[in-house]
Amino acid sequence: MILPTQDDIARAAKAIAAQTIRTPVLSLTSDRWRGILPDAASVTVKLELFQQAGSFKARGALLGIRALDDGQRRVGVVAASGGNHALAVSWAAQAAGVSARIAMPETVDPLRIEGCRAMGAEVTLCADMPAAFAEMDRVVSQEGRAILHPFDGDHMMLGAAVCGAEYAEQAPHIDTLIVPVGGGGLIGGMGAAFKLANPGCTVIGVEPVGADSMTRSLAAGHPVALDRITTIADSLSAPRAMPQSFAVAQAVIDRMVHVTDDQMRAGMGHYMDVLRILAEPACAASLAAICGPLRDDLAGRHVGIIACGSNISLPRHAAIMAD
Structure with missing residues (x-):
C-alpha cells in the first residue's frame, strides 16, 4: 500500500x-441553515456535482484513460457502476x-443509462451491483478490455487526492473532513491529501446502513463482501471492499458512521430547500451525517463536507422523496 505524495x-x-x-466551495453561513446544521465553528461544502x-x-x-497503453486503447475499457463512475x-x-x-444494475436511474449511451458507451444492464461486477470480470476475460475500476486503483485514488488537495487549498481552516464511502476510493484519496496538508485533520467516513462494506472491513481488519445491499444510495452500493482502496482507507480514516435512508432523504430535502440543488442520496450523505449521527460531536470544529455528485432525474428524485 502506497499513499500518494504531494x-x-x-x-x-x-x-x-x-x-x-x-x-467551488461554499461556506454554509446563510440564515436559512439555522436549525439544520450542527453547532460547529464552521461548515463548508465542496460542490463536486x-x-x-x-x-x-x-x-x-480521466487519469485511468490517460494511463492506458496503445494496445489497451485499441481494445477499449470496461467498468461496473451504479451510475456516476x-x-x-x-x-x-x-x-x-x-x-x-459499462455494466450497470437495471434499477439505476434511466437518466444515467441514457447519459452513458449518449456518450457512445455500450451499456449492459444487470440484476444488481454484484452481477454488474461479475459482468465486468467476464468482459475482461473474454474481450481483454482494461478495467477502469470504480474505486480500486491508482487512477481513482489519485483523482480523489487531487480533489482533496484542491479542497484543502480552498478551505485550509477545515479540521474535520466528512466523506461518503462506497468502495473507499474517494475517502482514501481525499483523506490522504487532507492529512498531507494538515496531519491533525480528522477524517470521518459515512456509509448507508444497508451498504456498509467499509465499516465491516475496518472492523474485521481485511476487505469483506456483503451478501445483500439495501439502500436508496446506489452510488454508495459497492458490494465488497477491495485490497488497495481498503488499505488506503484504513490508513486515513479516523471514524466511520452510518446514515439511514431517511437521513439521506432529509439531506436531499435540505439541499433542495436551501440551495435549490437536486441532490442524489450519495450527494446528501455527508450533510445527513453532520445533521444526524455526528450532530453532537462537532462543536468547535471546522467541518468540511462534499456534495460528491448529482446525476439524478426529476422523476427519480421525486420517487425517492415520496418514499
Whole structure:
C-alpha cells in the first residue's frame, strides 16, 4: 500500500487540469441553515456535482484513460457502476476516442443509462451491483478490455487526492473532513491529501446502513463482501471492499458512521430547500451525517463536507422523496 505524495498529486492535477473543473466551495453561513446544521465553528461544502460528467469520478476516470497503453486503447475499457463512475468513464473514453463497455444494475436511474449511451458507451444492464461486477470480470476475460475500476486503483485514488488537495487549498481552516464511502476510493484519496496538508485533520467516513462494506472491513481488519445491499444510495452500493482502496482507507480514516435512508432523504430535502440543488442520496450523505449521527460531536470544529455528485432525474428524485 502506497499513499500518494504531494508530488504525485501535483503531477496528476497538472495532467488533467485542462479537462477538469476546479469546483467551488461554499461556506454554509446563510440564515436559512439555522436549525439544520450542527453547532460547529464552521461548515463548508465542496460542490463536486459541478464537475465534468456530474461527479468527482471524472478526475479518476480521466487519469485511468490517460494511463492506458496503445494496445489497451485499441481494445477499449470496461467498468461496473451504479451510475456516476459509468458516466465519468463514458465521458473520459469518448474524449480520448476509446471504446467503453459499462455494466450497470437495471434499477439505476434511466437518466444515467441514457447519459452513458449518449456518450457512445455500450451499456449492459444487470440484476444488481454484484452481477454488474461479475459482468465486468467476464468482459475482461473474454474481450481483454482494461478495467477502469470504480474505486480500486491508482487512477481513482489519485483523482480523489487531487480533489482533496484542491479542497484543502480552498478551505485550509477545515479540521474535520466528512466523506461518503462506497468502495473507499474517494475517502482514501481525499483523506490522504487532507492529512498531507494538515496531519491533525480528522477524517470521518459515512456509509448507508444497508451498504456498509467499509465499516465491516475496518472492523474485521481485511476487505469483506456483503451478501445483500439495501439502500436508496446506489452510488454508495459497492458490494465488497477491495485490497488497495481498503488499505488506503484504513490508513486515513479516523471514524466511520452510518446514515439511514431517511437521513439521506432529509439531506436531499435540505439541499433542495436551501440551495435549490437536486441532490442524489450519495450527494446528501455527508450533510445527513453532520445533521444526524455526528450532530453532537462537532462543536468547535471546522467541518468540511462534499456534495460528491448529482446525476439524478426529476422523476427519480421525486420517487425517492415520496418514499
